[in-house]
Amino acid sequence: MKSSRVQAMSGEDEEECRSQADDELAQKLRDVGLDTVYWKQKLREVLLISNAQALLHLDQQDSRELDSHFRKEWEKRAFYKMLGIVAADGVVSAKKAVSLAPHIQIDNLLPSVVSERIHEPAQEICPSVSTHCLSDTDILQNASGGLALEGVYMSGKLEDALEKRGKLLTSPQTFRLVGLVGRSETKQHEFISFNDESMFRKTMEVMGFSNTVSEKGCVSSLSRKPALMQVKSMNLKEMQNTQTDHSYLSRTQFTYLPLASGNLHMAQLRLSEAALKELQIIENTLENTKEDFKSNVFSSMSCKFFHNFGSHANEGPLQFGGIFWRKASAKGFSLHQQDEIKLLLSELFEPNIGADCGSSTTTDTGTAMTTEPAPSDSGHYSPVLTDVIQMTVTTTGGNPDVHNLPQWESAIVVNNRTWSLIDRGIRFIPVWDIVLSNHKCDFKDVLKLASDLQKAYTILTKKEVHNYPEDELADINVKAQSIMEDAKQWKESDNDTHLEMLADLKQKLYECTKTNRSWIDTCLSHPALQEFMTRIVSAYKHSSCDETDWIKIKMRYLLEPNIYAVENFPKRSSITQWVYGSDTVRVLDAELNALGKTFTETKKQLKEAMDAPTSFETALNEAKVKGTNEITFSLNSLCRCFREMERMEEELLFISCAAASGFRTKERSFDRLLDYEDVNCLQHQVDAAHSEYSALKSQSALKAQAYVLLNGLTTGVQSNSRTPLEKEEHLTFMKSYLDANICTEVSNVVLVYDGGPIDWNRLEETLKSLVAGTLTITLAPSQTSKVESETEGMKTFMNLCKILGLQEYYPKKMHTKHMCVVKSEILKEAPITEEELVLHYLQKLMMFDSEARYVSVLGENENNETMQNENSNYEKIFNHDGIVSSQDWSTTETRSHVHPMDLQMAIFHCGDNFVRQYIYTKLSFCQFALPLLVPNPCSSEIEFPLWAFRQIKKSWKSRAASTETQQTNLCTIVNADTPLVSFIRFGESPASKSQMLNSLLGKQKNEVFFHRHCRGSSKNGLLMEGVTEIAWYCPGGRDDDVFNDCIAFTNLHGDAREHKKQVQFLLEISTVNVILMSDCDNNDEAKSILVDCLNSPKPLLCLWADKERILGGHYKTKVKIGVKNRN
Incomplete structure (x- = not known):
């Protein structure tokens, strides 16, 4: 009796040892991502290995016996890694791995502010930048000290969420960085407490951007609100009750720069070895604990686990990159200085103020920091205020030695070793869900452990957990895994029964999750089920009975609705072909x-x-x-x-x-x-x-x-249409996607615009005609030639931009940072090439130099003077042998020349709205006319740049005719209510309309309107045709004032008969219309415009350039005046 009991106990111990050895081997395989079922079977069949200890004795020769069983190359690498054996081609593979490592395409992911500087040599900014980039998994493990793998204790208290925890997750080998979910942002926050400021910064670094700033983040649900929310509800009484010595005020500006993102999917979430071991200890301890004490023991041990590893893991989306911090702070000021301090702090964050700092130190968080006093030239502020303000620059991620934002950005994008985890996403997965989904084989009763962990969390945090009924979901998942394993041994004779079982499983999974994702991920993606379906197709392929039709119906139910959702389905084509036929x-x-x-x-x-x-x-x-x-x-x-x-x-x-x-x-x-x-x-x-x-x-x-x-x-x-840049990118994508499948007619339409700017309105209208069937490119070559002729204007403009070095800025890609550049050598030297004209023009305009409108390439002025000298001695030149050969004349006239107004308008078309506003403000200060209506050189659209006028202010002194009382006026010009006089002309008038306007405006510091006799003017201007300029006469209250009140004057350049849209607009808004014309220009188009003006109640003044006097030229508000030989 005793012997049999000993034998029974020995058998139980042996079975337990065998089970433990089997679990250890499975864990080894699982740690490197190998299929445990498949590889345990192969190790047992090929190498007679059934436990992990035997792996220690394998060498490279033994492992080669498994070469034929590796289904993919990655399995071979994973297996060799598990054994610690270097492959024979290890050196080559390593080099290949470096060259083929999946790096992020920076140009496609970066915001424009970064991508503009990405091609600058990073070594010039940061000489220590390493050329070796980390892999995606290395970034996950190393960024912010592996913060992404640490747990978070979601107890309802902010302090618990911010406390550092142990490594809860192990790094998944399948983790990959993909496209960005977030975008670069720059934000400012104001704080009245150093503690709130510190808490905000720590929350950003631990919980990430979304959880700190957004109300959707998990921080907003904690008992202590995020720092931002505290700032919004700032209690100013706190400052009033605060002593001067303890007063504090700061403004923080941070640039959030995400460079790559990735998600930790549920299937990838596996507990770290330490966390898994502690949970196993908890489970084993409870087995040996009396029932009366189990509740207290488990609660205590669970509390310890949550404090060590956290209760939740972040799923993402994870954002990697950096944050650039700038802070201006003040302390020790009195209450009456508070408003002035706040204003000064806000002004310190204007562009180009405090962007660079001096020497640097390092904070205890590892971020670089520099501190310097506030700029001393802070306008009208007293030195006492500026002395109490300190400027600080810190960085999260990136090079710690770089404290200039553009340089920091350029350095961080090329070195992913310096990336930090800057956003953890807002979705957190509880640890009991991870245990239930991915650790079924690691615990004796996984359902009970997961349920007990959830209950302990609820008791400790007083927070209810709402999710699927875990018992039912876990049970059906376990059943699905079991069925998939059994499917490998299913026999063909029971196909109908097995299909019924699978249909029932699919229905239950849908009822639990309300989605087909579980069925697709767990079952349809499983090789065993795919192989089972393949066997069914082979068995019934040549059969044509009622049973076959019934099998097909059941197969359709299993495949639909997302047949193509499974990426790895090798035999899908043959299966669907049999199931669905034709x-x-x-x-x-x-x-x-x-x-x-x-x-x-x-x-x-x-x-x-x-x-x-x-x-x-x-x-x-x-x-x-x-x-x-x-x-x-x-x-x-x-x-x-x-x-x-x-x-x-x-x-x-x-x-x-x-x-x-x-x-x-x-x-x-x-x-x-x-x-x-x-x-x-x-x-x-x-x-x-x-x-x-x-x-x-x-x-x-x-x-x-x-x-x-x-x-x-x-x-x-x-209702938001695509921008031209988005259209261009998407058109390129569509052409490459269709490639050889694109029709000839459609290809002809698109090819017209290859190599030049695209008239999107024309292209879309042409495509609409193709859709409607009213246009066929192959049968209407005249249409193609018409489009090509209209494209000539675009190509001419782009050639001008190329000459000026502006081609990369069109359209609207020039920002203020490109133009606000001061170079002392430019001030001293005249431009030598056409590419230097732009910078010379902008620099002179920046200094309110009226010569900006007349900048030209060095040598042009000298050539003009030479030509005048030569003309004065014409007879001598004409009689000189060989001087008037055709070759000499052609050489003299081919000198390239950029019209001054073409330079100004080219910058206008390439500048964004802020650049235009900047230029308009400077031009207005120099008393130059401003573009009001501007034709687009690459389309038929007319632009009214209202935004550019918003900062222009005018002041004048108005005076009524019946009294000597003067009234001073000051307002922005967009809000000024002034009469407007429009000047247009018909044909090529011998008199200069713009010069007449300048004379009418009286003595001005500069000539307001550019005209044909201005220095540098020529007949080959490209961009002023159709442009309408506007200027204001502002009386100063002097006796020589031409007018007693402010009056606006518009001037349409070019023949008004060719610019009907501009004329129609001007006739609508003007108070008085003035037309400069001659008898020879009075054609049908001119008569149509004159009829509109005569039928209008607005005064009309016709100036006849070819007549000195006109008899009977007055009729009510319509007047004709001859201006030949008159001022």
Whole structure:
């Protein structure tokens, strides 16, 4: 009896040891990402290995016996890594790994402010920059000391969330950085307490940008509000009750610069070895604890675990990059100085103030910091105030020795070793969900442990946890995994039973999760299920009975609706071909219906979240995250279906619609969370576009393809059309995507604009004509030649920009930082080449130098003087042998010359709105006329740059005719109510209209309007034709004032008969119209304009350039005056 008991105990111990050894081997395989079931079987069959200890004795020769069993190269590398063996081609592989490492395409991800400087040599900014970049997994492990892998204790207290925890997660080998989810932002915050400021900074560094600044972040739900919220509700009484010695005020400006992002998906979340071991100790301890004490022991041990490792792990999206901090602070001031201090602090953050600092130190957080006093030249502020203000620059991430923002940006983008984790995302996964999903084999009763952890968390934090019924979900997941393992041994005789079982499993998974994602990720992606389906196809391939039809119906249920959602499905084509036969439309309909259902379900969930009475922000954010993921999933599945069916145009159509809502074509994901309006708009666009495409496809392939391109250029989100730059990028993408499939007619339309600026209105109208069937490029070559002739004007303008060195700034790409550059050598020397004209013009304009309008290349003025001297001795020159040969004359006249006003207008077209505003302000100060209506050189549009006038102020002294009393006026010109006199001309008048206007305005410091006799003027001007300029006469209250009140004068350059849009606009807004004309110019177009002016009640003044006197030229408010030989 005793012997049998000993034998039984020995058998139990042996079984327990065998099970433990099996678990250790599985853990070894799992740590390097290998399939435990597959590789345990291969190790047992090939090398007779069943425990982890035997791996220590393997050498390279032994491992080569497994070469034929490696399904992918990565499995071989992972297996060798587990054994600690270097492959024979290790050196080559290492070099290859460095060269092929998946780096982020910086040019595509960076905001414009960074990408403009990215091509500057980083070594000039930061000589210590390493040329070796970290891999994606290394960035995850090293950025901010591995912060992304640390847990967070979400106890409801901010202090607990900010406390440093141990490493909760292990780094997944499959982690990859993808496109950005966030964008670069610059924000400012004001603080009245040093503690609040410190808390805000720490929250940013620990919890990240989204959780600190956004109300959707998890910090907003904690008991202590984030620092930003405290700033918004600043209590000024606190300052009033504070002693002078303890008064404090600071303003912090930070530039948040994300460079790469990635997500830790649920399937990738695995506990670290330390965290897993502690949970296993908890489970084992409870087994040996009496029932009465289990609750208290578990609560105590759980509390310890949460404090050591945290209760939640962040799923993302994780943002890597850096933050550049600038702070101006003051302390020790009195209450009456508070407003002045606040104003001074805000002014210190104006551009180019305090951007560079002196020597640096390092803070205890590892960030670089420099401190210097506030600038001494702070305007009218007293030295006492400026002395108490300190400027500080710190950086999170990037080179710690660089404290200039542009240089810091340029250095950090080329060295991912210096990246920090700057945003952890707003989605956090509880540890019990991780245990339940990814550690089923690591615990004896995983359901009980997960449930107990959740209960302990609720007791400790007093916070309710709302999620799926964990028992039911965990049970069905375990069952799904078990069925997938059993599928490898299923026999063909039981196919019908197995299909019924799989259908029931799919239904239960959907009922638990309300989505098909679990079925696709857990089952349809599993090689065992795919192999089972392949065996069914092989078994019934040549059969044609009722049973076969029933099998096909069941297979369709398992495959639909997202047949193409699985990326790795090698035999999908053969399976779908057998299941659906020639009915491929059914496959596509299933995918389209799935996308439509996803749209509808997402809108419903977003609507419910918006109507939720409580936890509005949290519920809405969760709905956005889930909805965006589901739409991305379904859209990618549909696009993969189009691609495998070789229906490239339809895929491009859906991509174009989604791109308008932020869908990135490279990353195949949205760059932001979609709200209700986004989803609603996207659904309508997709439905309308596909319906229109289908109708056109049945008529003509040419019409359908033209519609795809037209839709890609014109589709916008929420009535916001694409910008020209976005159109150009997307057109390039569409051409490359269609490539050889593009029709000849469509290709001819697009090729007209290759190599030059694109007239988007013309291109879109041409595509519309193709869609409507009213234009065929191959049958109407005259249309092509017409477009090409109109393109000549664009090419001429671009050639001018190239001469001036402005081609990279068109359109509107020049910013104030490009023009506010002072170079002493420019002030001393005249420009030698045309490319130097722009900087000379801007520099002189910056100093209010009126000579800015007459800058020219060195030598042009000398040539003019030489020509005058030569003309004075004409006879001598004419009689000189050989001096008047045709070769000499052509050489003299081919000297290139840039018209002064072409220089000004080229800068106007290349500058953004702030550059234009800056130039207008300077021109107004120099008393020059300002462009009011400007034709676009690359299209037929007319621009009225109202924004550029907003900072212009005028002052004048008005006086009534009946009294000597004067009234002083000062206001911005956009708000001034002044009469307006418009000047236009017909034909090539012998008299200069602009010169007449200058004489009319009286004695001015400079000539207000540029005219044909100004220095540097020539007949080859390019950009002033059709431009309308405006200037104001502002009387100074003197006796020689020409007018008694402020009057605006407009001047249309060029023949008014050729600029009908400008004339129509001027006739509408003017108080008095003035026309300069001659008898020979009185054609039909001129008569039409004159009739409009005569029928208008507004006064009209006709100036006849070819007549000295006109009899009977007065009729009420219409006057004719001859101006020949008159001033």
